[in-house]
Amino acid sequence: MLVAFDDLISRLPVTLAVDDTSRVEILLDDAEGIVRDAFSREGRDFDVEVATTPWLENAAKRVIRDMVAAAVLIGGNVGQLSVSSTTGAESDSVTYGSGVDGLVGFGRLILTDAHREELGLSVAALPSGRFPRPARWPERWLR
Numbered sequence: 001m002l003v004a005f006d007d008l009i010s011r012l013p014v015t016l017a018v019d020d021t022s023r024v025e026i027l028l029d030d031a032e033g034i035v036r037d038a039f040s041r042e043g044r045d046f047d048v049e050v051a052t053t054p055w056l057e058n059a060a061k062r063v064i065r066d067m068v069a070a071a072v073l074i075g076g077n078v079g080q081l082s083v084s085s086t087t088g089a090e091s092d093s094v095t096y097g098s099g100v101d102g103l104v105g106f107g108r109l110i111l112t113d114a115h116r117e118e119l120g121l122s123v124a125a126l127p128s129g130r131f132p133r134p135a136r137w138p139e140r141w142l143r
Contacts, residue, residue: 001028002032002060002064003028003031003032003061003064003065003068005021005024005025007061007065008065008068009024011065012069014073023072024068024072027067027071028064030109031063031064031067031068032064034109034111035063035064038111038121039119042122046060053120056119059120062118063111063118063119066115067111070110071109082094082095
């Protein structure tokens with residue numbers, strides 16, 4: 001494994017419960033598998049590239065730590081935009097939104113476009129080329 005349990009835990013801002021140890025180790029293994037799969041989908045060999053590209057191993061470690069930290073720290077709160085609570089006459093409210101899609105998902109790890117870019121993998125392309133100019137107001141030609 002590229003990232004050890006202690007390597008991740010030493011960077012988290014909170015202390016995890018002992019019960020979370022096996023889950024975090026599983027997530028670390030899953031995250032590494034996702035990174036390896038992403039390389040394989042592009043016809044690239046992760047192990048060969050790590051051996052020949054000096055920065056790739058450190059980038060992969062950062063990405064794996066980030067993926068697992070997001071799943072562990074955000075956990076069940078993924079997608080929450082706001083939380084309200086009123087004590088008198090009891091009232092609770094949680095608003096979920098999809099404005100932060102692609103950062104972390106329920107029960108799974110996400111390799112974001114930012115992660116892919118850090119690993120030197122292709123990212124979804126934006127439109128390119130020449131586009132027609134927008135229509136202009138007639139007053140411009142009336143001068």
